[in-house]
Amino acid sequence: MLQSTLKSSVTFEGIGIHTGNYCRISVSPAEEDAGIVFLKGKDKIEATFNNVSATMMCTKLSNVNGISITTIEHLSATLYGLGITNALITIENNEIPVLDGSALPFVKAFLSSGTMKQKKKFRVLRVLKPVKIQEGVKWTSLSPADSLTINVECDFSARGLEADHYSFDFSNDDFINEISPARTFGFLADAEFLKENHLALGASLDNTIVFDEKGCSINKDGLRFPNEPIRHKILDIIGDLSLSQCDLRTRFDSFCPSHKMNNTILRALFEKNDNYEILE
Numbered sequence: 001m002l003q004s005t006l007k008s009s010v011t012f013e014g015i016g017i018h019t020g021n022y023c024r025i026s027v028s029p030a031e032e033d034a035g036i037v038f039l040k041g042k043d044k045i046e047a048t049f050n051n052v053s054a055t056m057m058c059t060k061l062s063n064v065n066g067i068s069i070t071t072i073e074h075l076s077a078t079l080y081g082l083g084i085t086n087a088l089i090t091i092e093n094n095e096i097p098v099l100d101g102s103a104l105p106f107v108k109a110f111l112s113s114g115t116m117k118q119k120k121k122f123r124v125l126r127v128l129k130p131v132k133i134q135e136g137v138k139w140t141s142l143s144p145a146d147s148l149t150i151n152v153e154c155d156f157s158a159r160g161l162e163a164d165h166y167s168f169d170f171s172n173d174d175f176i177n178e179i180s181p182a183r184t185f186g187f188l189a190d191a192e193f194l195k196e197n198h199l200a201l202g203a204s205l206d207n208t209i210v211f212d213e214k215g216c217s218i219n220k221d222g223l224r225f226p227n228e229p230i231r232h233k234i235l236d237i238i239g240d241l242s243l244s245q246c247d248l249r250t251r252f253d254s255f256c257p258s259h260k261m262n263n264t265i266l267r268a269l270f271e272k273n274d275n276y277e278i279l280e
């Protein structure tokens with residue numbers, strides 16, 4: 001596929017779900033081969049897996065000067081999902097606004113501002129050998145495939161939700177319709193713990209689906225999909241995998257995926273040259 005960027009700048013503002021800070025960002029067109037880059041003052045932070053510095057409940061990027069930006073995954077998933085490979089994201093604070101907790105507001109704004117194909121091709125990454133990581137009972141693997149497919153199984157049974165699985169064959173249209181509207185979710189039972197530990201300071205029913213002990217959503221308008229949580233997991237995975245800065249040709253499988261494992265599997269993949277090939 002060809003590299004692509006936005007036709008014009010788009011600004012987003014609102015609360016950051018983890019810091020609770022009011023945040024404002026502008027996403028602007030960038031030239032070929034620029035990649036996805038965050039800019040705070042004069043400090044650049046490239047959106048690559050090597051810059052991931054924390055994965056507790058979200059994905060945080062930091063540069064060598066310690067300048068960081070957190071909760072990048074819904075925005076980075078949107079850029080990948082729409083095939084936008086070059087963009088400059090100016091940030092005024094330290095978190096990406098969570099908006100409604102999904103990627104849909106980003107999708108709508110980018111589609112209405114328009115995207116623009118560029119002349120050069122985007123790098124294609126083919127996985128040549130299976131790579132697997134394990135964390136207790138949880139695991140994630142990448143294996144050779146002709147296109148990006150994501151197969152996920154989650155067991156939320158201890159939280160009142162049924163075990164669930166989802167298989168997603170990546171395409172731009174299916175990302176827009178099936179994945180981008182799925183919102184962040186959490187559990188009422190965790191609210192006290194989060195509050196005591198100063199986590200999820202900006203979370204509210206406006207940006208998070210909250211499930212009670214019986215697995216029922218307490219949000220007034222209910223769910224956008226019966227399986228919205230696992231669709232949101234796919235959204236997070238796409239955002240984290242996009243930090244390869246390549247068009248991915250692989251099959252991704254995971255039992256109980258997490259931001260941490262999404263990053264660890266990319267590091268494991270890139271550790272050995274014979275695990276993959278990059279076609280320029």
Ligand SMILES: [Zn+2]
Pocket residue numbers: 073074184232235236
């Ligand atoms: Zn998320």
